[in-house]
Amino acid sequence: MAGAxxxxxxxxxxxxxxxxxxxxxxxxLALIGLMAVAERLGLxxxxxxxxxxxxTVAVYxxxxxxxxxxxxxxxxxxxRRVPALFNGMATAADWxxxxxxxxxxxxxxxxxxxGLAYIMGWTGGYCLLALLLAPYLRRFGxxxxxxxxxxxxxxxxxxxxxxxxxxxxxxxxVVVQIYGVGLITSHLTGFGFELGVxxxxxxxxxxxxxxxxRAVTWTQVAQYLVLMVAFLLPLTWLSLNQTGSWLPMxxxxxxxxxxxQLERELAADPAEQEVMSLMAFRAAAAERxxxxxxxxxxxxxxxxxxxIASLRAENAPLARIxxxxxxxxxxxxxxxxxxxxxxxxxxxxxVRADRLGGMxxxxxxxxxxxSAHAAGDAAEDDAERRRFDxxxxxxxALVLCLMMGxxxxxxxxxxxxTTPSVSQARRSVAWSLLFITLLYMAAPALAVLVxxxxxxxxxxxxxxxxxxxxxxxxxxxxxxxxxxxxxxxxILQLGELTMAGDVIVLAAPDIGGLPYWVTCLVAVGGMAAAxxxxxxxxxxxxxxxxxDVYYRVxxxxxxxxxxxxxxxxxxxxxxxxxxLTAALKITDILQxxxxxxxxxAAAFFPALVLxxxxxxxxxxxxxxxxxxxxxxxAWYMGANLPLLRSWLGITxxxxxxxxxxxxxxxxxxxxxxxxFVVLVVVSLLTARPDAAAMQLLDRIRLxxxxxx
Amino acid sequence: xxxxxxxxFWRHTRRLTGALLGVWLxxxxxxPWFARDLAAWQVFGFPLSYWLAxxxxxxxxxxxxxxxxxxxxxxxxxxLDSAHEAAGxxxxxxxxxx
Numbered sequence: 001m002a003g004a005x006x007x008x009x010x011x012x013x014x015x016x017x018x019x020x021x022x023x024x025x026x027x028x029l030a031l032i033g034l035m036a037v038a039e040r041l042g043l044x045x046x047x048x049x050x051x052x053x054x055x056t057v058a059v060y061x062x063x064x065x066x067x068x069x070x071x072x073x074x075x076x077x078x079x080r081r082v083p084a085l086f087n088g089m090a091t092a093a094d095w096x097x098x099x100x101x102x103x104x105x106x107x108x109x110x111x112x113x114x115g116l117a118y119i120m121g122w123t124g125g126y127c128l129l130a131l132l133l134a135p136y137l138r139r140f141g142x143x144x145x146x147x148x149x150x151x152x153x154x155x156x157x158x159x160x161x162x163x164x165x166x167x168x169x170x171x172x173x174v175v176v177q178i179y180g181v182g183l184i185t186s187h188l189t190g191f192g193f194e195l196g197v198x199x200x201x202x203x204x205x206x207x208x209x210x211x212x213x214r215a216v217t218w219t220q221v222a223q224y225l226v227l228m229v230a231f232l233l234p235l236t237w238l239s240l241n242q243t244g245s246w247l248p249m250x251x252x253x254x255x256x257x258x259x260x261q262l263e264r265e266l267a268a269d270p271a272e273q274e275v276m277s278l279m280a281f282r283a284a285a286a287e288r289x290x291x292x293x294x295x296x297x298x299x300x301x302x303x304x305x306x307x308i309a310s311l312r313a314e315n316a317p318l319a320r321i322x323x324x325x326x327x328x329x330x331x332x333x334x335x336x337x338x339x340x341x342x343x344x345x346x347x348x349x350x351v352r353a354d355r356l357g358g359m360x361x362x363x364x365x366x367x368x369x370x371s372a373h374a375a376g377d378a379a380e381d382d383a384e385r386r387r388f389d390x391x392x393x394x395x396x397a398l399v400l401c402l403m404m405g406x407x408x409x410x411x412x413x414x415x416x417x418t419t420p421s422v423s424q425a426r427r428s429v430a431w432s433l434l435f436i437t438l439l440y441m442a443a444p445a446l447a448v449l450v451x452x453x454x455x456x457x458x459x460x461x462x463x464x465x466x467x468x469x470x471x472x473x474x475x476x477x478x479x480x481x482x483x484x485x486x487x488x489x490x491i492l493q494l495g496e497l498t499m500a501g502d503v504i505v506l507a508a509p510d511i512g513g514l515p516y517w518v519t520c521l522v523a524v525g526g527m528a529a530a531x532x533x534x535x536x537x538x539x540x541x542x543x544x545x546x547x548d549v550y551y552r553v554x555x556x557x558x559x560x561x562x563x564x565x566x567x568x569x570x571x572x573x574x575x576x577x578x579x580l581t582a583a584l585k586i587t588d589i590l591q592x593x594x595x596x597x598x599x600x601a602a603a604f605f606p607a608l609v610l611x612x613x614x615x616x617x618x619x620x621x622x623x624x625x626x627x628x629x630x631x632x633x634a635w636y637m638g639a640n641l642p643l644l645r646s647w648l649g650i651t652x653x654x655x656x657x658x659x660x661x662x663x664x665x666x667x668x669x670x671x672x673x674x675x676f677v678v679l680v681v682v683s684l685l686t687a688r689p690d691a692a693a694m695q696l697l698d699r700i701r702l703x704x705x706x707x708x
Numbered sequence: 709x710x711x712x713x714x715x716x717f718w719r720h721t722r723r724l725t726g727a728l729l730g731v732w733l734x735x736x737x738x739x740p741w742f743a744r745d746l747a748a749w750q751v752f753g754f755p756l757s758y759w760l761a762x763x764x765x766x767x768x769x770x771x772x773x774x775x776x777x778x779x780x781x782x783x784x785x786x787x788l789d790s791a792h793e794a795a796g797x798x799x800x801x802x803x804x805x806x
Contacts, residue, residue: 113743116761120736123766127732130773131725135780249763253753363758365743388744395740403736423781430773437766444762613722701721702714703784705791 010420014083017221021086024059025225031055032229035517045516052520053185053527056226057203060219060531064207067215072560075212075567076143076543078418082217087424088431090217091415093224093532095122095406095432096439097173098180099593101227101529104440105508106501108447112362114395115447119440121399123433125406128605130429133407134416136612138425139700139707143417144540145410145604146548151696152611153619153689156553161626163548165603166410169596170537170544171578173411176593177534178204178582184526187476187506194583200527201579204534208542208571212564216535217418223528228438230525231505235442238449238512252445255452259362262455266494267355274487275495280353286346290339297331297338304328357495362451366391390661397666404672405597408604410544411536422707450504453511459494466492469510473503481507538578542570594665595637602629602671606679614680615697621683629675633667640664717787724779728772735768 035048073079082090100122108115140148145166150159178197185196207215239248242255266272289296308324332338351358360367366388406412419425458467463485473481480503486496506526509518546567551558558566607626610617638644639657641664650657662669739760749756751764 113758113761116758117740120739120761120765124732124736124769127728127769127772131728131732131776250752253751253759256758257753363747363755365740365747365757392740392743396737399736399740423777423784426777426780430770430777433770433773437770441763441766698714701718703717703788705788707784707788 010083013081014085017083017086021221021225024222025229028056028226028229032233032517032521035520036515039515039517048517049520049523052517052524053199056524056528057199057531060203060222061206063219063222064210064215067207067218068210069212069214070561070564072564074214075564076417076547077414078212078214078217080141080418081420082418082428084419084424084428085431086221087217087415087419087428088435089224090220090418091412091428091432092435092439093220093227093528094216094415094536095409095412095436095533096227096529097533098177098184098526098530100439100443101231101526102180102502102505104443105447105450106504108444109451109499109504110359110501112360112367113365114360114391116444117395117398118402119444121402122406123437123440124399125403126429126433126436128403128407129412129416130426130433132609132612133413134429135422135426136700137413137608138416138419139422139704140696141417143414144543144547145413145608146544147552148611149607149622150548150552152693153607153617153622154693155619158607158619158622158626159548159552161623161630162604162607163544165599165626165630166544166548167541169409169600169603170411170540171574172592172596174534174537174541174574174578175581177530177537178578180530181527181534182582183502184506184523184530187523197579197582200531200534201575203531204538205572205575208535208538208575209568212567213414213418213539216532216539217415219535220532223532224435226528227525227532228435230521230528231439231442231446234509234512234514234518234522235446235449237514237518238453238508239445241512242449242452248445248449249441252448256363256448259448259452259455262452263356263361266455266459269493271487271489271491272355272493272495275493276353276355278486279349279495283346283349283353286342286349289342290346293335293339293342296342297335300338301328301331304331352495357497362448366395393660394663394666397662397669401598401601401666401668401672404601404605404668405599408600408608409597410600410604411533411540413604414540414543415536422703446508447504450508450511454497454499455494458511459492459497461492462490463492464490467511467513469507472510473507538571538575539567541574542567545570595633595641595667598633598637598666598668598671599630601668602626602633602675605672606675610676610679612697612700614683615694616683616688617679618683618686618689618693620686621679621681624682625675625679628678629671632674633671636667636670637664640667713787713790717783720783721780724776724783728776732769732772735765739765 031052035052039045039048069075071079104115104118107118137145137148140151142148142151144163146159146162149162150156152158178200181200182193182197185191185199186193191199207219235248236246239245239251243251245251289300304324304327308321308328311321311324332341416425416428419428458470461467463483466483470481470483474483480500482498483492484496484498485492487493506519506522509515509522546563550566551563603626606629607617607622610625611622636659638648639650639652644650658664659670739757743757743761746757746760747755751759754762
């Protein structure tokens with residue numbers, strides 16, 4: 001039988017791949033060992049960082065070069081020969097971005113239980129993907145997600161809206177990945193940010209430019225292995241140091257208990273409370289300045305001038321005078337700038353005026369800030385209950401949004417076009433989720449172990465005796481780690497230590513006292529996560545333009561070779577535009593990333609799901625549903641995201657513009673239902689879809705003979 | 709309404725999909741909704757609410773997908789066998805049968 005012959009060939013192919021990647025893994029471990037020895041022998045740090053970086057990027061580029069292709073099936077969907085297991089790894093790497101690798105543990109460290117919304121949302125979405133979308137798209141068997149919209153609904157409009165949404169969502173996301181690459185390389189090798197961006201860009205380009213999906217797939221598998229080793233090695237090491245357990249995912253419960261114990265002690269500590277009340281005082285001062293910004297500006301200016309004069313008079317060290325002068329030079333010039341500065345001052349002081357430096361107790365669900373439940377006062381109880389309800393509502397809304405967004409992200413959906421069969425596509429979703437779960441179960445463990453280390457060995461230590469990593473990271477960027485002796489007792493209170501979320505993973509080896517090469521390894525893992533996601537996204541944007549817009553709409557006569565060339569040129573152009581955008585260093589861009597999930601969910605989820613499961617869905621309904629969903633999301637974000645509010649000049653208070661107190665990050669929770677309802681109503685009001693759509697439905701719903 | 713193998717296959721598929729989606733929705737909503745109430749219980753040294761959201765839900769999601777993979781492979785095999793028998797070589801999955 002031909003089927004049996006194919007199965008034997010398939011399994012031989014899988015074994016060959018498994019052998020190759022096992023060799024790769026061994027070589028990577030050998031590189032790690034080599035670096036560890038090199039550090040012992042005294043190789044300078046910059047060399048260790050640079051060689052880690054150069055070797056791994058060179059390997060990715062090498063894989064990309066070996067897989068170069070100009071055939072359309074190879075370029076767009078990796079020849080549809082990727083076995084389920086390997087597609088699972090590639091999807092996991094494609095999916096786990098710099099934000100997953102670096103950010104998740106950071107959010108869990110800072111927000112405790114609330115951060116678990118990301119863990120649940122980013123994994124649960126795979127259920128929707130497996131049950132509702134992946135197998136059907138694979139049986140449909142074209143190249144892109146807009147392809148399906150175009151074939152199912154007919155006409156150009158659904159396809160173009162889909163292509164537009166795919167481009168917008170993926171572009172924002174790719175900019176952030178490139179930003180992450182720049183950040184990591186500049187922090188760990190001493191290259192400048194811009195140079196870091198271009199080194200990373202080179203690695204990305206070689207893959208997606210030369211070999212499209214084929215090269216990206218095989219690089220992503222390697223990148224998955226790198227990023228998992230880079231996350232699990234320091235985590236296991238920390239766990240061995242702290243509890244002697246090899247399985248931190250199972251055993252960090254004991255550390256969690258000790259963290260909770262330390263949190264209770266700190267909340268009752270008089271020095272911590274002193275810092276809290278000083279911070280409350282500062283917040284009140286900033287609030288007073290906000291009431292009359294103009295006067296406060298003049299007063300601040302005079303205060304700064306006086307300080308410079310008195311520093312000069314007492315012959316203070318030059319560095320201090322220069323710092324004061326720099327601060328004076330950077331003072332706000334306009335009233336709007338000053339208002340923003342005072343608002344920032346007030347907000348950060350308000351957070352610190354709460355318990356535990358504004359971090360909620362690690363395990364307590366839906367606590368806002370450090371405020372534990374204070375029983376007694378009836379009004380306080382009522383306010384607490386309202387906050388609790390709002391926090392729970394937002395948690396659930398965010399979880400649902402992230403899930404639907406995960407299932408609708410075009411760069412992930414296209415990965416399931418690359419498996420050899422429908423059943424392999426289904427299995428590969430299971431593999432994907434397994435590989436993703438490995439990282440997402442590790443992230444909470446790392447957050448807890450790092451928190452234990454900080455609460456136990458950093459808080460309560462005299463500021464002059466702090467571990468070296470504190471000053472090293474705050475020198476790199478005071479936005480990442482900073483220490484201010486607020487109450488002037490010379491001892492570090494938790495309320496005096498600021499740590500940004502990004503630092504938790506990147507500095508975890510430092511914080512745990514591990515050697516420098518582990519820090520480099522973590523950085524290389526973050527790079528792998530960012531590069532693999534950037535690769536997939538770049539291809540999605542380029543293919544949406546070259547395949548869906550250029551070939552399907554503008555020039556249907558274009559040959560396969562011409563489409564591949566168009567896509568390659570676009571990959572270059574988009575990568576450069578994205579790098580230039582990233583080089584602008586718009587930090588507020590993170591707001592847009594979370595927004596991307598809501599937009600993807602609203603644009604694709606209703607149209608794809610009903611397109612498969614509801615015969616009556618038609619072109620008018622899909623078009624209206626996609627536009628309505630996108631419109632509601634965009635409107636809600638515009639009215640509620642701080643950055644967009646200030647651009648649009650919206651001044652109505654948030655309480656009025658928010659619906660049920662839902663944060664704009666979860667706008668999809670409104671956009672998706674609106675999309676569903678509009679799609680259904682408009683479809684029912686207009687004509688049934690044509691016979692071609694019905695034939696397509698029968699073809700994608702039912703297994704075809706010879707599919708096994 | 710036809711009751712051919714194609715119709716039966718699609719009905720079973722919908723039923724399986726619906727049931728597993730129900731489990732998915734229940735996990736996603738109930739775990740956060742009752743988080744405060746579950747915090748008093750302990751598993752492996754974790755408060756139950758925290759463990760469920762950090763690890764338990766993930767394992768349940770994985771179990772849902774594995775159950776779906778197994779269920780669908782059985783349904784598809786049964787469908788292809790019966791379509792093969794019934795049609796004797798012609799395509800049993802014609803339009804309009806679902």
